[in-house]
Amino acid sequence: MKIVVNGETRDVKSSDLSALIVELDFSPExxxxxxNETFVRAKERxxxxxxxxxxxxxxxxxxxx
Amino acid sequence: xxxxxxxxxxxxxxxxxxxxxxxxxxxxLAEALAASRAEIVxxxxxxEAGGGRAGQSFWGLIRSLGMRVLPNTAGxxxxxxxxxxxxxxxxxxxxxxIKLEVIGDExxxxxxxxxxxxxxxxxxxxxxxxxxxxxxxxxxxxxxxxAGCKVLMPWGAPIGSGRGLNNVFALRAMRARFPDTPLxxxxxxxxxxxxxxxxxxxxxxxxxxxxxxxxxxxxxxxxAFAAACEAGRAAFLAQPIxxxxxxxxxxxxxxxxxx
Numbered sequence: 001m002k003i004v005v006n007g008e009t010r011d012v013k014s015s016d017l018s019a020l021i022v023e024l025d026f027s028p029e030x031x032x033x034x035x036n037e038t039f040v041r042a043k044e045r046x047x048x049x050x051x052x053x054x055x056x057x058x059x060x061x062x063x064x065x
Numbered sequence: 066x067x068x069x070x071x072x073x074x075x076x077x078x079x080x081x082x083x084x085x086x087x088x089x090x091x092x093x094l095a096e097a098l099a100a101s102r103a104e105i106v107x108x109x110x111x112x113e114a115g116g117g118r119a120g121q122s123f124w125g126l127i128r129s130l131g132m133r134v135l136p137n138t139a140g141x142x143x144x145x146x147x148x149x150x151x152x153x154x155x156x157x158x159x160x161x162x163i164k165l166e167v168i169g170d171e172x173x174x175x176x177x178x179x180x181x182x183x184x185x186x187x188x189x190x191x192x193x194x195x196x197x198x199x200x201x202x203x204x205x206x207x208x209x210x211x212a213g214c215k216v217l218m219p220w221g222a223p224i225g226s227g228r229g230l231n232n233v234f235a236l237r238a239m240r241a242r243f244p245d246t247p248l249x250x251x252x253x254x255x256x257x258x259x260x261x262x263x264x265x266x267x268x269x270x271x272x273x274x275x276x277x278x279x280x281x282x283x284x285x286x287x288x289a290f291a292a293a294c295e296a297g298r299a300a301f302l303a304q305p306i307x308x309x310x311x312x313x314x315x316x317x318x319x320x321x322x323x324x
Contacts, residue, residue: 006112024115030124032110032153037145039152059153060120064109064137065084065274
C-alpha cells in the first residue's frame with residue numbers, strides 16, 4: 001500500500017499506525033503521530049487503520065526557538 | 066523566591082526564556098543554557114527519518130538538564146497545523162504548555178493574528194496553557210486574553226533579526242493596557258542592552274534564541290543576557306526617572322560661587 005510518510009511516498013506492509021512505526025524503525029515512545037493532519041494518540045495507534053494515500057506525520061523532539 | 070515570575074501558576078526565579086536551536090554543538094548548548102540561568106527552554110517537533118535517533122538524543126539532553134520545556138508550533142501556517150502540532154507536543158513532551166505560532170508572512174515571519182486567535186481559543190478550550198507569539202496590536206491582545214490566554218508574547222522585531230524593540234511606543238502602550246498580564250518579549254532581541262530595555266519598559270520576561278546561539282561565544286553571551294535581564298528588571302523596580310527635554314543641574318545651585 002502506498003502512503004505518504006513525512007512528505008515521502010512509501011510502499012508499506014503495515015495496515016495500522018502502530019505497526020507502521022515499527023516497520024519504519026521508529027521508537028514508539030519518542031514519536032508523536034498524526035494522520036491526514038489529525039493527531040493520533042499513542043494509545044490509539046493500534047486501532048488507527050491506514051488507507052491508500054494517507055498522509056502520516058511521525059515527529060520527534062527537536063531543537064526549537 | 067525574591068521577585069518571582071509567575072506564568073500559568075508556575076513560579077520562576079529567572080525571567081529569561083531561551084531557545085535550544087542553532088547552537089554549534091550539544092555541549093555548547095548545555096553550557097550556554099546553564100550560563101543563562103534560564104528555567105524554561107523552547108523545543109519543537111520535527112520529522113526524522115526512520116532509524117534516526119537525533120530527536121531521542123536531544124530530548125535526553127534536555128531532560129538531563131532538568132529544565133521546564135515550552136514546545137512551540139514553529140513553522141505552522143494554518144490553524145489546523147498549529148492545533149495538531151500542539152496536541153502532538155503535549156503528548157510527546159508531557160506538558161500542556163505551548164508556544165503558539167501561526168505564521169502569516171514568509172519574509173517577516175509575522176504572526177497571522179486571525180489564525181492565532183482562532184487556534185488559541187481551540188487550545189485553551191482543550192486545557193492548554195497557551196503562550197501566543199503575537200504582535201503589539203492591542204485588539205489582538207484583548208482577543209487572545211478573551212480566548213483564555215494568561216500570558217502574551219509580543220514580538221520586539223522579526224524572529225532572528227536582532228533588531229531589538231522596533232516599536233517602543235506600541236510596547237509601552239501594551240504594558241499600560243494590560244498591567245496584570247505577564248508580558249514576554251518574544252523574538253527580535255539581538256543584544257543584552259535590548260533585553261534590559263524590555264525590562265525597563267516593565268516587561269516581565271524575554272524569550273530569545275538566535276542572539277545567544279549565533280553569538281561568537283554563546284556561553285559568554287548567555288551569561289551577558291542573564292546579567293542584563295537582572296539589571297533591567299532591577300532598574301524597573303527601582304523606578305527610573307522620566308526623560309525631560311531640558312537640562313536639570315545635578316550639582317546644587319545654592320551656594321554657587323560668583324553668582
